[in-house]
Amino acid sequence: MKILYFAWLRSKIGVPTETVELPAEVATAGALVEWLKTRSPRHAEALANSKVVKVAVNQEHVPYDHPISSTDEVALFPPVTGG
């Protein structure tokens, strides 16, 4: 699965994108965030406060209970600040 990071999530994790092999039990957006925390201390720190970690699946905002599958494009980012 391809994961994209934006804004300070990108700079804290250190890469704009990474491809991960998702364990079968990681089936929702929220579970993905929890699982990503275990990848490195940088991930753990960047993703520590899930209140400010938003998830988009296939370029749509989704809640944490939204299902994910390995063919999805998943993006993690802080609350948006455009306009």
Next chain:
Amino acid sequence: MKILYFAWLRSKIGVPTETVELPAEVATAGALVEWLKTRSPRHAEALANSKVVKVAVNQEHVPYDHPISSTDEVALFPPVTGG
């Protein structure tokens, strides 16, 4: 006193402005409208419905109980429709 008429009040009365000698007892905007009705049938018809006859004294909107004096510039017009 100089009176100005605008929009359909002007076209119904037939003149854009007229100068009148105000009787002493005509002391408010509302009394002026009543008194003007007596000047001609055109005045009477144009000013018949006081709900749509607005008054400005010295270029400020005023209610009918507003005092007037012979040196004032008084304008009568329908509800405004600009913008």
Next chain:
Amino acid sequence: MAIRVQAGDFDVGAEYAAFTAGRTSVGGVAMFVGLVRDIAGGASVSAMTLEHYPGMTEKQLETIAEEARRRWPLDDVLVIHRHGRLEPGDRIVMVATASAHRDAAFESCRFLMDWLKTKAPFWKLEATSEGERWVEAKESDDAAAARWAE
């Protein structure tokens, strides 16, 4: 702050450019441009003539603009209103407000239009397929202005 009542047209882009030139403290500019529609009350409109009360018009627009500046933190206010004969598609009015904050810009711009519609001494005479007629004031405009009563 600029208030202009004029017969001639105005250029929205040039007005916007002049309004914002050199400003770096403005976060948002809200604008409204009112145009002559080719249809009104079911009749087609070929022209519209705007009559106004010279002197009082400028005075009322100044008062309304000052009131907007009193109510919202604005960097600047622009009001341009035309009079005379206009055709469908022609510009009638432009209001622009600049503020550090977008809510202040949006609200003051709408306030200015709502108040202008009920306080500025303009009257519209429409030339329609059914003849000439003076546009009647709308209750919805009075209601819109009443929203802003303090």
Next chain:
Amino acid sequence: MAIRVQAGDFDVGAEYAAFTAGRTSVGGVAMFVGLVRDIAGGASVSAMTLEHYPGMTEKQLETIAEEARRRWPLDDVLVIHRHGRLEPGDRIVMVATASAHRDAAFESCRFLMDWLKTKAPFWKLEATSEGERWVEAKESDDAAAARWAE
């Protein structure tokens, strides 16, 4: 309807002219232009870099614009949003809405800005006198967007 996400600047006057060209059924055009301010949170800002999520940005803006057209009787909608490095006074965003009725134009324009601020995937990195910092989302923006919940 036009949605554009671009690094380059835009010309408000040219955009307005193109947006309204040849239209005679429009009674009002509401516009908002957002600009980079030279001060934020008490610090002076020398530049701002707007990062976005290509693909999702356009998709979200299209969705928001379609939603505006569903809610109000609009003749047209324009949304332009820049990304990349900008300086104080630079334009960030322009939204324009055209309608027969001014309330529809005003409300849909504000709706678009409010939703854009909470839905479009843009992030601002400010270069300030106190160093670089990512702009934090404002609760007031969430509250503004919540106004429009159906």
